[in-house]
Amino acid sequence: MLPLSAARTASLLNSVRPALAKGKFGEARAALEQVLALEPRRGDLAFQLAQICYQQGDRDACLTHLDRAVELAPDQPQVTALAVERYRALGRPEQALAAYDRQIAADPKAIKPRADKAHYLQLLGRFDEAETIFRALIKRHPNAAELYRIFLASKKLNQGDPLLRAMEKLWARSDLPDAQRMHLGFALAKAMEETGQTAKVFGYLRRANALQAKAAPFDSAAQAREFAAVRAAQEGLAPGAPAEPDLRPVFVTGMPRSGTTLVERILGAHPEVTAGGELGHALKLAYGHFGAGEQMRRLADEPPARVAAFAEQYLRLAARDSGRRSGVITDKSILCHLIFGLLDHALPGARIVVVQRDPRDIALSIYKNHFATGSHRYANDLPLIATAIQRFRANVAHWKDALSGRIHEIRYEDLVADPEPHTRALVTAAGLQWDEACLSSHEASGQVKTLSVSQARQPIYRGSAQAWKKYETELAPFIEAWGEEPWD
Secondary structure (H helix, E strand, O other): OOOOOHHHHHHHHHOHHHHHHOOOHHHHHHHHHHHHHHOOOOHHHHHHHHHHHHHHOOHHHHHHHHHHHHHHOOOOHHHHHHHHHHHHHOOOHHHHHHHHHHHHHHOOOOOHHHHHHHHHHHHOOOHHHHHHHHHHHHHHOOOOHHHHHHHHOOOOOOOOOHHHHHHHHHHOOOOOOHHHHHHHHHHHHHHHHHOOOHHHHHHHHHHHHHHHHHHOOOOHHHHHHHHHHHHHHOOOOOOOOOOOOOEEEEEEEEOOOOOHHHHHHHHHOOOOEEEOOOOOOHHHHHHHHHOOHHHOOOHHHOOHHHHHHHHHHHHHHHHHHHOOOOEEEEEOOHHHHHHHHHHHHHOOOOEEEEEEOOHHHHHHHHHHOOOOOOOOHHHHOHHHHHHHHHHHHHHHHHHHHHOOOOEEEEEHHHHHHOHHHHHHHHHHHOOOOOOHHHHHHHHOOOOOOOOOOOHHHOOOOOOOOOHHHHHOOOOHHHHHHHOOOOOO
8 A cells, every 4th residue: 555645644534523523433543544554653543543443333442443443552541441341341351350450550549440340250250359359449548439339239248248347337327428318228228238237228218319309300290201202203013024124132121120231131131132232322223213201203114225224323333232133132221112113113023021010129220329410310219119110001002002913021020939930921022932941041151230239149039029018007108199000
């Protein structure tokens, strides 16, 4: 290849930013690749290309350029931060952990890189390694309340563990900031329950949830309008024609804490399936292509090319994140129930699984667990949790009628009480042949990206069924708000 003149090189590089601003990723990529081919030691160009290829959904090219950027600039903070994010997302755990180690080496006194590495080890099921890091961090930073909450997600404390006393001592401080008290409240509630001090659990939970609700209030009326508008926008949309595409998604949805992680792990144990986790692309792309929430346009009137573009982009991003270009993947995105009609129409061959569970157990588990502030805003108020579950159930009921026979429902309590027949029915509903590995989903490798980080590594058990009965009095606001609607 002939060398580029300085003027031509400058022209190519100057074209990148305007191209990206217009969403012309292909043009920007071509310009950078042309320069990089002649200047292969330019780590900055490899860094930019890794980002562009990721946005395009080109997994292999993203990793190739990221590997080169790391090789050429291993100590550059932006490169290391991108390496952590992308290696995690694309299933390269050892490279991600190495990037964390570089962040730690660059700032040995910082809490965040060590805590982030420990949390990632939890997701990978490497709990002992995570515990070692967390205990060392807490020893050095006993007032960092968030550390306790993250650590206890995968650790059950014993009555005599010194961390219990440390947390109670920290809770008693009058100068503890609200954000830290919120984290500590969730941690203490879990610790109290696991050490048999159940009378104290809701005292901590009420305070923690109130603080989080104050930071991120919930507009229930706005959510009701959004749900109604999105459902109405899909009216008249014809079901998709039967098809067998190269990449076939199985959407697994339900309320948070309903058992969707267990169901996905069961399917992911099948040799023909890759568990994608909460990919999060479908609703985001739908809102981007057709209007967000109340602004969604009537999809039956949309040009077929736009619907096809939605499907193509979803499948490209799903392939990027799952590492599969063909076969079956699962997508456990919670809010995909909003667009069942679109998914059935635009993605022929896709299957839909809905997980149901006793609403009282869902409510208890939601209220006990910390969600990222702003993500599930109803989760901090028991009556609002009742409204959210009923809204979800109504939406599912609508689509079960509209898409007759195309949605498979599975009840968590039935699955854990008698796993084999319900697992067999689930596998059939996903369009798969039976495989015994689905009965040993807890032995599957891979990271778990949800709050169920610890439970997912255990065999199926009934322990969490009817857990609400222990707290029936405390759940009275939820039960009263539920009203006369049946529980099942």
